[in-house]
Amino acid sequence: MRHASFIARTVFVQNNDVEAACRLLNRILGREEILDQFRRTRFFEKPFQFRRRINFEKCKAIYNEDMDRKIQFVLRKNRLDPFPGCS
Amino acid sequence: MLLNKITNISKLCGLYLNKLKISTSATAFREVEDRRLMLRSMPALDEGTAGEKAIEIDSHLYEKSGLFPDLDTPNKLFNGIPYKELPIFNVRVSKNNTILTMSDSKGVIKLTRSCGIEGFKNTKKGTNIAAQATAISIASRALEKGFKTVRVRVRGLGPGRMSAIKGLQMAGLNIVSITDSTRVSWNPPRPRKQRKL
Structure with missing residues (x-):
């Protein structure tokens, strides 16, 4: 689907800081996996490669979810002052 | 007698030469045998997208700051010109070249410059230095024509992506x-x- 140009994927430059705007744009594109998809579709992805990639992504997602849960468990707190001695 | 000796020596030399083999130690000293392994061990090519993997805490900061366009952006004035009528710089980046064109708001091309036109040939076309030089040259031409405030549209990934935009700014254009x-x-x-x- 085409998006309205200069509305979608547009970042304004502030204080003449072009580099920061570029970085922000690239970060958004990277996070939305637009650049990944662009790189992936330069060459044909054979079915075995597709399967392997999907399986790898599944495993990674499961691992990340579990790891997030573990980190949350370690970081859990129930104190009046959540970070004693840090104020 | 003497002649005999010489023939003997030459025979010996012939024997010795037959046993000689040419051997090199290059294969033993090479770090990786396989070409694919070697390619894998090389650093990844720079694709010209700095900040792609960067992680920063953002979200609520951006809402107020006007970093992104909204409903009344097209009519917002920049240097006295509404946003929708600003001239456009199109930057077409590929692995082997960078092409910059300048068009007005309706898309009529006014200027074209590419790394190849600029005098960079073959592999030199696809470098960030070439992209920057090309951007500076086209931007100075645009300034001569009286275009100061522009918006930039980038297409593609390549080494010229960042440096072309940087070149446009270095030449003195005001990128909105x-x-x-x-x-x-x-x-x-x-x-x-x-x-x-």
Whole structure:
């Protein structure tokens, strides 16, 4: 689907800081996996490669979810002052 | 007698030479045998997208700051010109070249410059230095024509992506916004087969 140009994927430059705007744009594109998809579709992805990639992504997602849960468990707190001695 | 000795020596030399083999130690000292292994061990090529993997805490900061366009952006004035009528700089980046064109708001091309036109040939075309030089040259031409405030539209990935925009700014253009218009599809026609390494 085409998006309205200069509305979608547009970042304004502030204080003449072009580099920061570029970085922000690239970060958004990277996070939305637009650049990944662009790189992936330069060459044909054979079915075995597709399967392997999907399986790898599944495993990674499961691992990340579990790891997030573990980190949350370690970081859990129930104190009046959540970070004693840090104020 | 003497002649005999000489023939003997020459015979010996012949024997010795027959046993000689040419051997090199290059294969033993080479770090990786396989070409693919070697390619894998090389650092990844710079694709010209700094900040792609960067993680920063953002979200609520951006809402107020006017970093992104909203409903009344097209009519917002920049240097006395509404946003929708600002001239556009199109930057077409690929692995092997960078092409910059300048058009007015309706898309009529006013100026064209590429790294090849600029005098960079072959592999030199696809470098960030070439992109920057090209950007500076086209931007100075645009300034001569009286275009000072522009918006930039970038398409494609390559080494010239950042440096072309930087070059435009270095030449003295006032860049209002940066737009990405890389053509990405989630159900594309079948692309070409993969390169053999």
